[in-house]
Amino acid sequence: MKFLWILCASHLFTAACRVSRGGKPPNFVFFVIDDLGIGDLGCFGNTTMRTPAMDKLAAEGVKLTQHIAAAPLCTPSRAAFLTGRYPIRSGMAGRTILGVFIIAASSGGLPTEEVTFAKLAKQHGYSTALIGKWHLGLNCERNDDLCHHPHSHGFDHFYGIPITHLRDCLPGHGTIFINIFVHLPYGHLWIWVATALVLHALGVIAVSRKAVLAAAFLAVVLLACLLLFVLTFPDLNCFLMRNGEVVEQPYTSENLTQKMTREAVQFLERNAGRPFLLFFSFIQVHTALFASPAFKGRSKHGLYGDAVEEVDWSVGKIIETLDRLKLSDDTLVYVTSDNGPHLEEVSDGEMYGGFSGIYRAGKSTNWEGGIRVPAIARWPGVIPANKQIDEPTSNMDLFPTVVKLVGAATPEDREIDGRDLMPLLLGQVERSEHEFMFHYCNAHLNAVRWHPANSTSIWKMFFFTPNFYPENSTGCFHTHICFCTKEYVTYHDPPLLFDLSKDPSESNPLNPENEPLYKDVLRSIREAVARHSLTLTNVPNQLSLVNVVWNPWLQPCCSSPFQLCRCEKDQM
Structure with a gap:
């Protein structure tokens, strides 16, 4: 006990003391914005988009400039975020062109054997909620078994949509x-x-x-x-659920963010007296774009900018609620995007995607614009304010971070690829624990990032690259998304190499002729790939054709099929 008090005398161990000194562990509020680009926020350099709430969070906390999504698409990235594991380990990485779920009545989804941070937090007395987009499956054998539902993965409360917001959902x-x-x-x-x-x-x-x-x-x-x-x-x-019930089918998107913000505020008010974990998974700014009347036409960037500014408003309302309930000092807030902006999405000649800043390409690619995402962490009085961390971090890091802060044991029966963020956030260490990061395009190993010890270089090697030709609207732009199978990519022998510390926009590929260290880097990366491969096990492919097709017996329907599955049980 005396040792713990000595630790508590140091500012660096404030977070540990909050848990160990008889105090409450922190609450958690996590915001994941769908398809937001790293260049869309003012705190990351945007000068024309108004994002005051998220900019304020960055000023009061830590900005992570090399925060990497574990996958460049929604479904696998979100699986990795919740479990701290590369999606290939859970079967949430497709082996055909399909890398996400696009049909609600499909049988694939995040396996119940996977352990999420919500599940562990719930076991340690937390009230847990997911508001917004799930996109990790729904049913297995019946249309009400909810085997892949958020309830099966540690969330007490769910209010949102089970797949994703597609242009088909917007008339x-x-x-x-x-x-x-x-x-x-x-x-x-x-x-x-x-x-x-x-x-x-x-x-x-x-x-x-x-x-x-x-x-x-x-x-x-x-x-x-x-x-x-x-x-x-x-x-x-296109339906909205509250817990296991379909309450609006099809949903009206216009006021979805307003309704979900209200739901999140009510969750915080109900649970102000107990530890809670709120995961607000925004439906915006995925296409097809929408904004409520209060925000439509307000930005300088059309409907996309309107949607971003509405998301920022929502973040601000929830932070205001934490302040009003006097919970801010006891809450770790985290903001990020699931992947880069969808640059290839075009409708009626208008590009709908966001901004990748100086980084190349966007969603569905492992170029930096597809996986380097904005990230902010704030915990007043614990995490230093107005700090920037330029070390490689991952959205998988939230799993071990939550596990340690709630006092849970890290599962020892599986590989955990995330690393606890707190030592970096607190300034206890200057180097990230991520020496190697493996970038998959669906289930295919696409690229590897290497941050050698005692080096400022961050090497990134591509074994293949997507046929990405925005200048003439072919390649990915022709299909509206970059696919991973051989007919849509170019293989490189020798592999392409970039030093991101000198060339973050991946403009100048290195090769054995112009980079003296090329062979050494290639050898080290291949050795790392071999070690990584030994940790992979065969698991059922949740995104196989059988698991993604429509199964009539799994179809959720809030009324009789003869009434066209229509209902409006959840009006504002």
Whole structure:
């Protein structure tokens, strides 16, 4: 006991004392903004977007300038955030072009065997809530078993959407599914069938009558299925849940952020007398974009800027609530994005994505613009104010950070890839524990980052890169997303190498001819990859074709299917 009091005399151990000296462990409020770019916040250099609430948090806390998402897409990044593990370890990394869940009635999801920080916090007396986007699965065998639901992963309360906000959920914004359909295996089949029929009708080619009938039938069935799916998608997939109940189907996006902010405030008010963990997972600023009437048309950056400024307002309202309840000094607040901005999303000729700053590319790529995300941490009186940390950190680091602060034991039966952030935040250490970071494109190892000990260099080596050609709107821009399979990438032998400490925009690839250390770096990275590979085990692929397709028996429906699954039980 005397030793603990000696530690408490030092400012560096304030956080440890709060837990060990009979005081309460901290509360947690985590904000994850969907598809926000690192260049979208004023505290990260934006001079035209108004983000006063998040800028104030940065001034009162620590800004992390090399905070890396464990994946460049929503589903795997969020799985890594909650579990502290690379998504390939949990099966949340796809092996085909699909890297996320896009259908609510699919059977894949975050396995119940995975341990989230919410689950451990709940076991240690915390009230836990997830407000907003989940995107990690829903049901397994029935439409109400909720095996992948937030309730199964440690969240007492859930108010939000189970998949993601797509343009299909916003009337008049078109569909993503025709584009995805033609890029799936055999997706071009209907195009070839239709072309063959036209050429046959023109007399260019001769086809037997049976073949013509069979081809025509196949083309009609494929197109009818696609049309039916597109027409019914909003009713079947765009719904809002409170806990296990569907309360609005399809939802109206316009006031979603307002409603979710109100829900978060009410959660804080209900739990002001006990430890709590609130994960506010914003639906904005994912496309299709929306903003409430109070924010629409206010920014200098169109609807995207309106959405960012509404998110900032929401963050501010929740911080105001913490202040009003006198909880700010006892709460660790964290703000980040799940991945970079969606630069390839174009609608009616207008680009909808955010800003990556000086960094290359955006969402769905492992270029820095796709995985280097804004991050802020604030804990008044514990974490120093107005501090900047330029060491590599990860969104996986929140898992071990929460585990230690709540006094839980780190699971020893699995690999944990995150590292406790508190020593860096408190200034106890200057170097990150992340020497190597492995960047996956779905389930394919795409790149490796190496921050050698006693070196300022941060090497990043690419084994392949996406066909990303924004200057002529081909490659990723043609498909609206960068895919990982061989037909959409370029392999490099020898691999591309960058030194991010000198070339953060990844503009000048190094090679054995212009970098004397190239061979040594390549050897060290390959040795690290070999060691990393030994820690991987075979797990079921949650994003396999079987696990992502629509299963009618898993379809949530708040009314009779004959009533088109429509309801409005949750109005403001």
